[in-house]
Amino acid sequence: MIDRPVYMDAIFSGLEYSPVVALLGPRQCGKTTLARIVEREQNAEYFDLEDPADFARLENPMIALEHLTGLVIIDEIQRRSELFQILRVLADRNKGEANYLILGSASPHIVKDVSESLAGRVAFIEMDGFDIGEIGAENFRKLWQRGGFPDSYLAKNSTVSLRWRNDFIKTFLERDIPQLGISIPAPTLRRFWTMIAHFHGQVWNAAEFARSLGRSEGTARRYLDILTGAYMVRQLPPWYENMKKRQVKSPKIYIRDSGLLHALLTLDSEKSLFQHPKFGASWEGFALEQVLKIAGVQDVYFWGTHAGAELDLLVIKGGKRTGFEFKCEDAPRMTKSIHIAMHDLHLDRVFIVNPGRKTYPVGPNTQVVSTGNLNKVIKAIM
Numbered sequence: 001m002i003d004r005p006v007y008m009d010a011i012f013s014g015l016e017y018s019p020v021v022a023l024l025g026p027r028q029c030g031k032t033t034l035a036r037i038v039e040r041e042q043n044a045e046y047f048d049l050e051d052p053a054d055f056a057r058l059e060n061p062m063i064a065l066e067h068l069t070g071l072v073i074i075d076e077i078q079r080r081s082e083l084f085q086i087l088r089v090l091a092d093r094n095k096g097e098a099n100y101l102i103l104g105s106a107s108p109h110i111v112k113d114v115s116e117s118l119a120g121r122v123a124f125i126e127m128d129g130f131d132i133g134e135i136g137a138e139n140f141r142k143l144w145q146r147g148g149f150p151d152s153y154l155a156k157n158s159t160v161s162l163r164w165r166n167d168f169i170k171t172f173l174e175r176d177i178p179q180l181g182i183s184i185p186a187p188t189l190r191r192f193w194t195m196i197a198h199f200h201g202q203v204w205n206a207a208e209f210a211r212s213l214g215r216s217e218g219t220a221r222r223y224l225d226i227l228t229g230a231y232m233v234r235q236l237p238p239w240y241e242n243m244k245k246r247q248v249k250s251p252k253i254y255i256r257d258s259g260l261l262h263a264l265l266t267l268d269s270e271k272s273l274f275q276h277p278k279f280g281a282s283w284e285g286f287a288l289e290q291v292l293k294i295a296g297v298q299d300v301y302f303w304g305t306h307a308g309a310e311l312d313l314l315v316i317k318g319g320k321r322t323g324f325e326f327k328c329e330d331a332p333r334m335t336k337s338i339h340i341a342m343h344d345l346h347l348d349r350v351f352i353v354n355p356g357r358k359t360y361p362v363g364p365n366t367q368v369v370s371t372g373n374l375n376k377v378i379k380a381i382m
Contacts, residue, residue, distance in 0.1 A: 014123035025127035147259020201281035239301035
């Protein structure tokens with residue numbers, strides 16, 4: 001088992017100051033494993049709503065929960081969204097006597113009323129698959145190819161890993177989405193998801209997706225929001241400010257897990273990935289996710305102009321602006337686009353992340369960063 005101390009620390013820290021801690025993230029990313037460790041350490045009461053017996057125990061939730069003290073853990077809580085109202089009452093009633101750790105596979109805007117019900121009472125922790133800080137930078141190629149889901153990354157070989165990812169996609173579409181109360185035919189949503197894989201790293205174009213699906217632009221947008229809310233897709237918002245250049249104002253879209261991207265593109269080996277037209281975009285999405293996980297920031301954007309200048313990632317923290325470019329090249333260089341971004345966005349620094357082994361400067365406040373040094377460099381500036 002691979003230790004995940006950052007998430008464990010976040011859980012225990014959250015429980016110290018909040019009556020409810022919500023650990024959210026995609027299914028199979030390791031939430032239950034962490035919760036079981038917490039259960040043993042805290043001697044907690046555990047409800048797994050995928051277990052029919054536990055599901056039945058919460059048919060009358062107030063009766064089942066109101067007498068419990070200490071830590072109460074509820075896994076897959078989105079299967080009983082009415083519990084959020086109950087937890088609001090219990091959190092207020094049992095202050096100092098009971099805390100609640102809830103696990104969910106959908107973001108708050110997908111699960112009805114969660115934010116409103118628990119406003120001011122809940123600490124949110126967003127969890128994802130493994131990152132290079134957890135598995136070691138020397139293993140980044142395996143992580144890039146297989147993705148961060150523990151069962152995929154730890155599979156005994158690439159064939160088993162790919163089979164797991166294909167089964168995950170099928171189960172997600174046929175079981176998990178309907179359990180959220182969303183009625184979209186699985187083949188339709190899979191087709192849409194596969195389209196996103198082919199547009200991975202590009203600016204969202206609702207009209208193009210709508211035409212391909214034979215649906216309205218509103219429907220295409222709804223599908224995108226559903227996959228985003230289930231942590232399968234990332235919408236990276238655009239940054240734009242007052243300047244005389246026409247700027248891109250639609251989000252860029254990514255499949256969040258590189259392993260699922262490769263499965264949707266039917267890439268069954270590293271060789272097939274290197275030969276695929278989405279090779280560079282795959283690296284961009286993978287490196288982007290690693291930066292976001294290590295940096296732990298929410299104020300992130302991309303920037304682009306209609307004239308072609310762009311910046312893959314803009315991170316704003318503490319009043320400072322840091323730019324990131326992701327290049328799957330042996331020796332990335334300073335580009336005209338980076339010069340323009342530094343000038344127009346008043347960037348303090350730019351990092352060019354590549355899969356090489358060396359870290360070195362390429363221009364004023366601009367540095368190529370190897371994957372091996374990524375964790376160290378980002379933590380030093382964030």
